Amino acid sequence: MKKKILVIGGSGYLGSKFCEYNLSKNYIVHCLDNCIYRNRYSILQLKKNKNFKFIDFDIRKKYHNKISYSAVVIFAGLVGDPITNKYKTLSKKINIEGIKKIINFYKNQNIRLIFMSTCSNYGFVKNEIATEKTKLSPKSIYAKQKILIENYIISLKKKSKFCPTILRFSTAFGLSLRPRFDLTINEFVLNAFLGKKIEIYDHLTWRPYCHVIDFCKVINNFLNLDYKKVYFNIINVGSNKNNFRKIDIAKRIKKIIPKFDYIIVKGSKDPRDYRVNFDKLSNLIGSKPFVKIDFGIKEIINFLKNQKNPKKFLKYGNYFIK
Ligand SMILES: NC(=O)c1ccc[n+]([C@@H]2O[C@H](COP(=O)([O-])OP(=O)(O)OC[C@H]3O[C@@H](n4cnc5c(N)ncnc54)[C@H](O)[C@@H]3O)[C@@H](O)[C@H]2O)c1
Structure with a gap:
């Protein structure tokens, strides 16, 4: 059976690349987004592929979806320090409450879920190259919201059925x-x-920094990795x-x-100000x-x-x- 992936926030910068990448692999891709910046051009382009479906939905609403997916990948949110500072209340409603609604819907299903977090969570790291074990020192609302969701996901271990993975992304280019x-x-x-x-x-x-295509490749690597390797795991994504x-x-x-x-x-x-170590990633997926x-x-x-x-x-x- 063909892989069917739900990409939440798939009309955005990274999400649209991820949709495109998976369509090129002949997977079925459903993209859920509310195109908050009127970013619909990506959807118009992606819709040209018959394996693509757009779900126009705002994650602040009560979420329900009967379709069964091989995996759910969450890109959605108000992304970056300036926009979360500018729209503080809205960012809380989307980045915390909205994302929790999605997680709560899938937590008792036998499904893989990938949550996009950020290396910004390290904030300020002096005389050290941050590994996943380094103490987080968030300097923005954006990073604090990401950490809150990371902690929420981790708190569900042993109380849920899903298989979540948290990827801390480098800054994209x-x-x-x-x-x-x-x-x-x-x-x-x-x-x-x-x-x-x-x-x-x-x-x-x-x-x-990390190129958009490398993010797509890494996420797909994770979707194909053995369950035990990704289960409630947190991994930095990028290159030393x-x-x-x-x-x-x-x-x-x-x-x-x-x-x-x-x-x-x-x-x-x-x-x-932070440098990040990506050895855990290469130990899991091989050095690429x-x-x-x-x-x-x-x-x-x-x-x-x-x-x-x-x-x-x-x-x-x-x-x-x-
Ligand atoms: N771009 C980077 O450098 C970078 C680095 C680290 C982590 N990340 C993470 O990757 C993910 C994607 O980032 P991006 O750069 O593609 O951001 P983006 O702003 O381009 O994409 C976010 C998408 O979320 C959608 N969205 C916002 N609010 C929504 C809502 N209420 N309901 C449904 N959809 C909504 C937007 O319409 C947009 O399409 C984010 O989670 C981000 O934190 C990005």
């Missing part, structure tokens, strides 16, 4: 049907391409080789786009080649070169809800 240009690499490349000077705050702070400081990224982009103009600004806008950031930079440049109006992408991100 690369393209999808709903690209976001409010994330460091994508944002820097877009501005460099447009010849816009940018200010770089916290230029010495570290973060791990893709930890960078913001300044390293700016310099790499400048090598490729010499006109890139930026200034280093003193003072801090974002206290997060991860996309290097230079590839991602060139991929975005080529994409922008083919756009009639690349400036429009300055608005592509989680900035405001219409």
Whole structure:
């Protein structure tokens, strides 16, 4: 029987790539989303595939679904520090209450569930490279909400039937049907391409990065792994080789786009600073080649070169809800 996957938040940046990836594997993909940013273009494209179905639904509502799936993958939420700060009450309703409704619906079913968490949970890690055992030090509402759900899932061990896995993602880069240009690499490349000077705050702070396609591959690896290996497990997703400081990224982009103009600004806008270790991931799925950031930079440049109006992408991100 064909694999049938439910992708919650599948019209977003990472979710739409994940839907596309699984459709290319000939799986049946149901995407549940309310397109909170009016991000329906991805759905229009995905709908061209007969194995795709869109469920227009807001996870704040009472959830019910009679269809049985091989796995449920949760991407949905208000994603990022700025948007969760801007819409505090709404983010609580979606990122905590809404996500709990989905988890509560599936917790007593014999099903695999993957919850997308974030390496942002590490927040600030000095003199250490964070492993899954490192004490979390969230610096934002967004990360605190992710940790709350992580803890909620873990609290269900021995009280439930499902098989959940928590993946802590690095910061993404690369393209999808709903690209976001409010994330460091994508944002820097877009501005460099447009010849816009940018200010770089916290230029010495570290973060791990991961290409969108690698997230898709890793999630699918997890869906196929032995039950015991993924059951209530928490895993960082990314590559040891893709930890960078913001300044390293700016310099790499400048090598490729010499006109890139930026200034280093003193003072801090974002206290997060963390390097992450991904050995647990490679021990589970084997060591895979991860996309290097230079590839991602060139991929975005080529994409922008083919756009009639690349400036429009300055608005592509989680900035405001219409
Ligand atoms: N993008 C990254 O760098 C990154 C890094 C770490 C973790 N993550 C996690 O990956 C997931 C996806 O992130 P993304 O960058 O694709 O974000 P995104 O904002 O592009 O996608 C989120 C999706 O959730 C949907 N959504 C929001 N509220 C909803 C609601 N009430 N009901 C139904 N759907 C709703 C949105 O419409 C959107 O399609 C998130 O859980 C995020 O925390 C992302």
